[in-house]
Amino acid sequence: MRYPFPVGRSDFIQGDEAVARAAILAGCRFYAGYPITPASEIFEAMALYMPLVDGVSIQMEDEIGSIAAVIGASWAGAKAMTATSGPGFSLMQENLGYAVMTETPIVVVNMMRGGPSTGQPTFPAQGDLMQAVWGTHGDHMLIVLSPSTVQEAFDLTIRAFNLAEKYRTPVVILGDAELAHMRERVYIPNPDEIEVVNRKLPANEDEAKLPFGDPHGDGVPPMPIFGRGYRTYVTGLTHDESGHPRTVEPEVQQKLIGRIFRKILDHKDEIISYETFELDDAEIAIVSTGIVSRSAIRAVKMLRERGVRAGLLKLSTVWPFDFEVIEELAEQVRKIYVPEMNLGQLYHLVREGANGKAEVELIAKIGGEVHTPMEIVERVVG
């Protein structure tokens, strides 16, 4: 198969471009989008590449339509993605919930900018963390990933597709305006270097008849995609294992939503990924995600130079959240600092995880500039 960009070597590209190339290498063949800063370059790259790999790239009338088309494409058998930023992400929330409820594998990228409302379109922020997790209505479970470098944007995009396919779930990638537009060296692997996961399809008639069942005991039903003679009925209403609407029996809702939670939480060790830096003997920990982690790494080095035993826990997965790892960390260290580009979102999760075993302090910053390492250092050393 011929690719419209060089593979098996490094390139110097934007975060947005890296997401697009990774998506194509992960098997994405359907993209629907709507122009928005700072995610438009993902769309533009997809528009350029998709026809060349016999895929679809289409500009919809709004972000509601974009995510809807992506979900439709997924049920027709394609790996599908859309990308946006704050205002568009808000519009996508209802259908994001639909994807959760119908267990549709899709990837949604949100290159975060300052908000609320139109806010700061060209400046980075991390104000959509809680929205990515809890933005759609009702109890739900999904996966949220957060890259901090252009290479990670590439790697986590491939991972996002694999997780979406494996667990039949929407996966959100939370980048930011800085990462979207920043150029860095990225290694674009050969296709044979990449592990690509494809969704389970029904192995037999019985499995096809229960598109929302659990025949394998892992909580993830095989997906009887359209046009294969399965005659699958898919609805956002509360439904039983066969997909029939059953909206007035409490146990049907309990079973369905219970399984949607379980299929992610039972596999959270496999889903959650993080990196540690100088944590082994640390008495001060920094917990961060996304773009701020870059400053946090530097801050740890600077603190070590000053004799402070600091370390970093960098989260690549925002949700499901690893409360246990935070608690273990809290047992080890004296204090945890949480630098983030909002007025406190990750902070609350970390505090819950720390469970009172260490003090947790927020280093909040809004306005569109990433924390400098010095800003973090100064807060730690006082």
Added chain:
Amino acid sequence: MMYLKSSYSIRDKYLRKDMLPTIFCPGCGIGSVLQFTLRAIDDLGLSQDEIVWVSGIGCSSRVPGYVNFDGLHTTHGRALAFATGIKLTNPDLKIIAFMGDGDSAAIGGNHLIHAIRRNLDVTAIIINNFTYGMTGGQVAPTTLKGLRGTTAPYGQFENPFDIAQLAVTAGANYAARWTVFNYLQGINSIKKALQKEGFTLVEFLSPCPVSFGRRNRMKTAPELIRWYQKITVPLAKAKKMKPEELEGKVVIGEFADRDRPGLVREYREYIKRAKKMMGWEQ
């Protein structure tokens, strides 16, 4: 001359028995339009496995749940946006979007306009009962002036949308409107629509005695049908009438029947163009 099979054979062949009974009220017209659609499919000999039914939210949007086909019951107003993804991913599938007037023309109005503009290869069957039936009889963007709904209890004061005409203007390859009383025209229109490339739309005035008729002194389906006979004007006759004579009337008939290339064909050409421009193909 059309040979009509019994309704029972149509029911047994196409409906999911385990999903019955339907949620529809006595006198509701949705079942009739469903029957027209199934008869059209049957007459054309289309396979159940090559059609996907897509819908939004509302009474008529429950239809894909009752038919034994692939079906996607989506969010309110968004059926055609979902359909865009299905059709472009697997162009071999025929798509029927079964929608209500509130679903397609209010909350989904923008998707409707743009799906038609793109000439997305979909057949839209629109149930127009002038009301939001499922939520209890609120006025819709189709409600004719003066008619009552729970959110305009003193009579609708806004202008109505003409869905079929909107489809013509936005570029649909086929657009027709009938009442559920127009049995043969209805079936024939759907047959035509299903065979054409691009966007095709058939709108049906459909009685909702419970949520709409009751509030407008027409408590039964026959009363609503008689009212349809009074307010509808066939297209040929309407052409000879003055605008003021058509005030408050609803024109029925075929409004567009043309063969512009559909979105699938356009996108295939686009792929060829892209590969040529990039030097991948001659």
